[in-house]
Amino acid sequence: MRSTAIPLHPNAQPPAQFRAIRKQFDAVDALRGVDLTIRPGELVALLGANGAGKTTAVRILLGLIAPTSGEARVFGGNPRDAASRTRVGAMLQIARVPETLRVREHIELFSSYYPTPMPLAEVIEAAGLHGLENRLYGQLSGGQQKRVLFALAICGNPDVLVLDEPTTGLDVESRRALWKQIRAFIARGRSVLLTTHYLAEAEALADRVIVLHRGVIVAEGTPQQIKGDSATLEDAFIEMVS
């Protein structure tokens, strides 16, 4: 059993860490020297406009692309190693998921990739998929499809969850439902890195907000700190990036 709050032992490796990460695509500098650390039990929101470098950061953390320079670590290890991938669950922006598999089958298959997956019933419960187990993915609504992707991200019982714009395109109700599920995940002492361009989402969920603008971190702190004297996070954000 995990305790709800895991103190970081002085020698313990943080769930996720970037050291001076740069990433250059041809002529574009997607990331220009990014340092960040995600601690246990913490939800960090990576906030930025489209093209700020959020997805690039996520892909580097997941070991899908290599940084041009700098170092990305997951619990001190290379993100590409199977051991790292076992401890990280990811929800990416996917153009299309195979539609002719049932919800239950998708989860069963992804669970089989992990040594100690969550029981199916728990995954269904945690992702709010009750009653949809036998539906084909293609028959689900947009919100339900996102919940399946969330289920696939958590089914391996990961310690870190990486969510790349998880609520983009969702209606208010589905967004709130997913927030609830993300909070429940954090409540068990796990960590989450979430990218978003919804300021309300960062404000509602994050312990810490990192504002990324054109590949550099321009602000970092609790939602309150970032807001400062501005009336809303949105005002603060606009001021920061303009």
Added chain:
Amino acid sequence: MRTYLLESKYELFKALRLPAYSLPTILFPVVFYVFFGVMFGGRSVGSVKMAEYLIATYGAFGVIGASLFGFGVSVAIERGQGWLEAKRTTPMPVSAYFFAKTVMAMTFSSAIIVLLFTMGTLFSGVQLAPMRALALFGVLVSGSITFCALGLCVAFIAGPNSAAPIVNLIYLPMAFLSGLWIPVQMLPKAVQKIALWLPPYHYSQLALKVIGADRGGSALVHVAAMVAFTVLFTALAYIGYRRDEGKMYG
């Protein structure tokens, strides 16, 4: 191990629940066979009935199609849509993914060959000894590997939208030039020379050898050619895969 089995099982489910994909893949070569089998039904190639000869060549044609589309086009699409990447974030061994695609291609291949045998036996007077039929089946299905490798090659070199047209551009001319539609000895001499450099030619000659209808080339040469093509395609696919990673990982 469980991952390999589940991956294969759901790969099959995925395809079978898409009749718009699975039916044409299976029926295309069978319809071709029925059409030509009836047209040339009475004739023979050397001492072998045309209906039997065509089982080998249309069987080869069907296996190549199932492999190129089932493996090549489906990997290209899943790669293009980000699904392959989503799987890569998990500790899934990439080999399980490719294993499942191969199993799928071979299952479809088997279905095609069984249907061809059935049609041939029922309507065209095909009478193959069970051992011989089994050997033919084995040669045809195992050839799938070479064309899965070719499919993989296309998947990692072509984009998700261009994969299907590129596969057709390779598949149909290559099948024709190798004598899979019309026996190769009936094709012009120049074409027969080209055929020597095409994998389906060596593949179909091996299948034809089982029923004694090949052109008398050495089985060893044909097998060597198939192995060489498989190695070449796998190497090209690997370069494409690395380049793919390099574009992102480098």
